[in-house]
Amino acid sequence: xxxxxxxxxxxxxxxxxxxxxxxxxxxxxxxxxxxxxxxxxxxxxxxxxxxxxxxxxxxxxxxxxxxxxxxxxxxxxxxxxxxxxxxxxxxxxxxxxxxxxxxxxxxxxxxxxxxxxxxxxxxxxxxxxxxxxxxxxxxxxxxxxxxxxxxxxxxxxxxxxxxxxxxxxxxxxxxxxxxxxxxxxxxxxxxxxxxxxxxxxxxxxxxxxxxxxxxxxxxxxxxxxxxxxxxxxxxxxxxxxxxxxxxxxxxxxxxxxxxxxxxxxxxxxxxxxxxxxxxxxxxxxxxxxxxxxxxxxxxxxxxxxxxxxxxxxxxxxxxxxxxxxxxxxxxxxxxxxxxxxxxxxxxxxxxxxxxxxxxxxxxxxxxxxxxxxxxxxxxxxxxxxxxxxxxxxxxxxxxxx
Amino acid sequence: xxxxxxxxxxxxxxxxxxxxxxxxxxxxxxxxxxxxxxxxxxxxxxxxxxxxxxxxxxxxxxxxxxxxxxxxxxxxxxxxxxxxxxxxxxxxxxxxxxxxxxxxxxxxxxxxxxxxxxxxxxxxxxxxxxxxxxxxxxxxxxxxxxxxxxxxxxxxxxxxxxxxxxxxxxxxxxxxxxxxxxxxxxxxxxxxxxxxxxxxxxxxxxxxxxxxxxxxxxxxxxxxxxxxxxxxxxxxxxxxxxxxxxxxxxxxxxxxxxxxxxxxxxxxxxxxxxxxxxxxxxxxxxxxxxxxxxxxxxxxxxxxxxxxxxxxxxxxxxxxxxxxxxxxxxxxxxxxxxxxxxxxxxxxxxxxxxxxxxxxxxxxxxxxxxxxxxxxxxxxxxxxxxxxxxxxxxxxxxxxx
Numbered sequence: 001x002x003x004x005x006x007x008x009x010x011x012x013x014x015x016x017x018x019x020x021x022x023x024x025x026x027x028x029x030x031x032x033x034x035x036x037x038x039x040x041x042x043x044x045x046x047x048x049x050x051x052x053x054x055x056x057x058x059x060x061x062x063x064x065x066x067x068x069x070x071x072x073x074x075x076x077x078x079x080x081x082x083x084x085x086x087x088x089x090x091x092x093x094x095x096x097x098x099x100x101x102x103x104x105x106x107x108x109x110x111x112x113x114x115x116x117x118x119x120x121x122x123x124x125x126x127x128x129x130x131x132x133x134x135x136x137x138x139x140x141x142x143x144x145x146x147x148x149x150x151x152x153x154x155x156x157x158x159x160x161x162x163x164x165x166x167x168x169x170x171x172x173x174x175x176x177x178x179x180x181x182x183x184x185x186x187x188x189x190x191x192x193x194x195x196x197x198x199x200x201x202x203x204x205x206x207x208x209x210x211x212x213x214x215x216x217x218x219x220x221x222x223x224x225x226x227x228x229x230x231x232x233x234x235x236x237x238x239x240x241x242x243x244x245x246x247x248x249x250x251x252x253x254x255x256x257x258x259x260x261x262x263x264x265x266x267x268x269x270x271x272x273x274x275x276x277x278x279x280x281x282x283x284x285x286x287x288x289x290x291x292x293x294x295x296x297x298x299x300x301x302x303x304x305x306x307x308x309x310x311x312x313x314x315x316x317x318x319x320x321x322x323x324x325x326x327x328x329x330x331x332x333x334x335x336x337x338x339x340x341x342x343x344x345x346x347x348x349x350x351x352x353x354x355x356x357x358x359x360x361x362x363x364x365x366x367x368x369x370x371x372x373x374x375x376x377x378x379x380x381x382x383x384x385x386x387x388x389x390x391x392x393x394x395x396x397x398x399x400x401x
Numbered sequence: 402x403x404x405x406x407x408x409x410x411x412x413x414x415x416x417x418x419x420x421x422x423x424x425x426x427x428x429x430x431x432x433x434x435x436x437x438x439x440x441x442x443x444x445x446x447x448x449x450x451x452x453x454x455x456x457x458x459x460x461x462x463x464x465x466x467x468x469x470x471x472x473x474x475x476x477x478x479x480x481x482x483x484x485x486x487x488x489x490x491x492x493x494x495x496x497x498x499x500x501x502x503x504x505x506x507x508x509x510x511x512x513x514x515x516x517x518x519x520x521x522x523x524x525x526x527x528x529x530x531x532x533x534x535x536x537x538x539x540x541x542x543x544x545x546x547x548x549x550x551x552x553x554x555x556x557x558x559x560x561x562x563x564x565x566x567x568x569x570x571x572x573x574x575x576x577x578x579x580x581x582x583x584x585x586x587x588x589x590x591x592x593x594x595x596x597x598x599x600x601x602x603x604x605x606x607x608x609x610x611x612x613x614x615x616x617x618x619x620x621x622x623x624x625x626x627x628x629x630x631x632x633x634x635x636x637x638x639x640x641x642x643x644x645x646x647x648x649x650x651x652x653x654x655x656x657x658x659x660x661x662x663x664x665x666x667x668x669x670x671x672x673x674x675x676x677x678x679x680x681x682x683x684x685x686x687x688x689x690x691x692x693x694x695x696x697x698x699x700x701x702x703x704x705x706x707x708x709x710x711x712x713x714x715x716x717x718x719x720x721x722x723x724x725x726x727x728x729x730x731x732x733x734x735x736x737x738x739x740x741x742x743x744x745x746x747x748x749x750x751x752x753x754x755x756x757x758x759x760x761x762x763x764x765x766x767x768x769x770x771x772x773x774x775x776x777x778x779x780x781x782x783x784x785x786x787x788x789x790x791x792x793x794x795x796x797x798x799x800x801x802x
Contacts, residue, residue, distance in 0.1 A: 061442075110412065117410075
C-alpha cells in the first residue's frame with residue numbers, strides 16, 4: 001500500500017470535515033426532511049422525451065460534439081434574454097455556462113482566492129460553498145444572518161477590522177434570496193448597503209442566486225448584480241431547480257473584463273452542449289417571460305408554494321411554543337431554532353427513531369455553533385408527508401425535554 | 402471600471418498564454434486538419450433519440466435529479482465491467498465519474514500539486530493538461546517523446562536530478578496510448594520501465610487514456626494502471642471519443658484509499674446523472690465486450706481506420722521527402738516534422754491561404770520548441786477532404802523553400 005500522505009497537496013492532506021451528505025439514502029419508514037432536492041414529480045418527463053428527440057434530430061451533430069468553452073451561442077442568447085426579463089442587463093461577454101451553480105462558485109474562488117486569503121461567509125451558509133472555500137485554503141470569516149438576511153452592519157465592522165490588520169477580504173459570499181439553509185431574504189435596504197460596503201472596501205461579492213425564480217409571495221427585490229453591474233458583483237445561477245438538477249446546468253454572470261481569465265480557469269472543455277441544447281429547445285421562444293420555461297417555472301411555484309404552506313401550517317400546529325422557524329417567501333428551506341439547551345445533532349437519533357430526519361445546523365457554519373438549529377426542506381416531499389414529518393418532529397422535541 | 406488586478410489570485414493574475422483554440426471556427430474554403438473532434442457523422446443520433454426516450458420514461462426521476470457525487474451505481478457497475486473486459490480489475494471504490502476526462506486531470510492535480518511543486522509532462526503533450534497544471538502553478542519539467550513514447554531513460558535522469566535537489570516530483574503526466582499530439586504509443590518495455598521508475602522515486606503517474614479503445618492495428622499493450630493497480634497510477638478515461646463529446650462524460654480510476662479525498666475536491670454536486678443514465682442505457686448489457694457500446698466502438702474503429710489510412714497514404718504521396726510524420730496505430734492524430742529551418746507557425750498563414758489549416762507544434766510544449774512540428778487530426782473529416790488537405794499542405798511546404 002502506497003503512503004500517499006507525503007504526496008498530497010496541502011488542501012487534500014487535511015482530513016475531510018464530517019459534512020452531512022444530503023445525498024445519503026434515507027432509512028425506510030423515515031420521512032426525510034433533509035433533501036434540498038426538486039420535486040421529482042415535477043420533472044416534465046414526457047415533454048423532455050419529445051424535446052430531446054426533436055433536438056437531437058435537428059441539432060444532434062452540435063449537441064453531441066465539443067462546443068465553445070463559454071457555452072453554445074443559442075443557449076447564451078437565451079440566458080441574455082432571460083436575465084433581461086428579470087431586469088439584469090448583460091451581454092454574452094458577461095456569461096459563462098457552468099456545471100450547475102457549483103462550478104461558478106469554484107471558478108470565482110479560483111479566480112480570486114490564494115491560500116490564506118480572507119473570505120467572508122454568512123453564518124449559516126451553503127455546505128457546498130464551505131467545502132469549495134476550504135479546498136482553496138481560504139481563511140473564513142463569518143457574518144450572522146437574521147430575518148432580514150446578512151447583517152450588513154456586522155459585515156462592515158468585520159471588513160474594517162481586517163483593513164486595520166492590513167488585509168482586504170477577497171470575497172463576500174452571500175445567498176441573498178431564499179437563503180440556503182436560512183430561508184430568509186436580504187431586505188432592499190440591506191442590498192443597497194451590502195453593495196455600498198463592498199465598494200467601500202473594494203471586496204468582490206459572489207451572489208448565489210439558486211432560488212430567486214421560485215418566489216411564492218411578494219415582489220422580488222433587485223439582485224445584487226443589478227444594483228452594481230460590471231463592478232464587483234458576480235452572480236451564480238442554475239437550472240437545477242427550474243428544469244432538472246440531473247442536467248448539471250448553470251451559469252455565471254461576471255464583469256466582462258474577467259471572462260477571459262475565467263475561461264482560462266475552466267479546464268473542462270466546456271459544459272455539456274447536450275444539456276445546453278436540450279434546455280434551449282425546452283425553453284422555446286427567447287426564454288423570456290412568455291416562454292415554455294417561464295410557464296414551467298410558474299407551475300413549479302404552485303407546487304412548492306403548497307408545500308411551503310403545508311410545512312408552515314404543520315409547524316404552527318405541531319411545534320412546541322418555544323421552537324421558532326423562518327417563513328420563506330420562496331426557495332426550498334426553513335431554518336428551525338430548538339428550545340434553549342437542546343442540541344439538534346443529539347436529537348437526530350431520537351428523531352430518526354420516530355420516523356423523521358433533518359440536517360443539524362452545525363454543518364452550515366464555518367466556525368460557529370448552530371447547535372440549536374436544524375434545516376428542513378419542503379421541496380422534495382408531498383404535503384401530507386411534510387405534515388406527518390413535522391408532527392413526528394414536534395413529538396420528538398417534546399419527548400426530549 | 403473596477404481594477405481587479407490586485408484582487409486576482411496568483412494563478413489568474415498571470416496573463417493567459419496564447420493557446421491555440423481548436424474550437425475556433427475554420428474560415429470558409431479552408432480544410433481544417435486542426436480539430437481533434439470525433440466524426441459528427443458517427444454519432445448514433447437515431448439510436449440516442451430512442452434511447453433517451455426509453456431512459457427518461459423508465460428512469461427520468463433519477464436521471465433528472467441530483468445523484469451520488471461518485472456517479473450513479475448502475476453506471477459505475479458498467480464501468481467496472483467495461484474495465485474488467487479490458488483487463489483492468491477495479492471495484493466501485495476505485496471509480497469517480499467525471500466531466501469528461503479533463504475533470505479527472507484537474508482533480509488529480511488538486512489532490513497532489515501545491516504551487517511550485519514539480520510536475521513532469523511529455524514534450525509534446527495535451528494542451529488542456531498544460532493549462533490545468535499552469536492554473537495550479539506547477540513547476541513543469543519536460544521529458545521527450547519519440548516513436549516508442551515517453552523516453553523513460555530521460556525520465557529517470559530528470560527524477561534523479563530533482564532528488565539530488567531535495568525535491569520529489571508530485572506527478573508524471575503521460576498519454577501512453579495514441580498520444581495527443583504525437584500519435585505514438587508507449588512500448589511494452591517502456592511501460593514496465595515507467596512504472597518501475599515511478600515506484601523508485603515514489604512519484605504518482607497520471608495515465609491519460611482517452612483513445613485506447615480506438616485501436617486500428619496490432620494488440621493493446623497493458624495499461625499503466627493494470628501494471629501497478631492500487632499503487633501510484635491514476636487513469637483518466639472518457640466517453641467523448643466512443644459515444645459523444647457533447648455529453649461531457651468521463652471517469653477517473655484511482656487507488657481506493659484516495660477516493661474520499663477526491664470526492665471532497667469534486668465540488669460540482671456530481672457529474673450529470675442524465676448523461677450517466679443515457680450512456681448506461683445506450684451501452685446495454687453489462688457494457689462489456691458483447692454490449693451495444695462495444696459494437697458501436699467497433700464501427701468507429703472502421704471509420705477512423707479508413708481516415709488514418711487516407712491521411713497516411715496522402716502524406717506518402719504529397720509530402721516532400723524531407724518531411725516526416727508518425728504512423729498512429731489508433732487515436733486521432735499524426736505529428737509532422739517539417740524540413741530543417743522551417744517554422745510551422747510561420748507556415749500557417751500560407752497554408753491557410755492555400756486552403757488547409759493545422760495546429761503548430763509550439764502550443765504543445767511546456768517550455769520546449771516544436772517550431773518544426775505540427776499536429777494533424779484525421780478524426781473530423783472524411784477521407785477525400787483529408788487527402789485534399791494533405792495535398793495543399795505538401796504544396797505549401799514546397800512553395801515555402
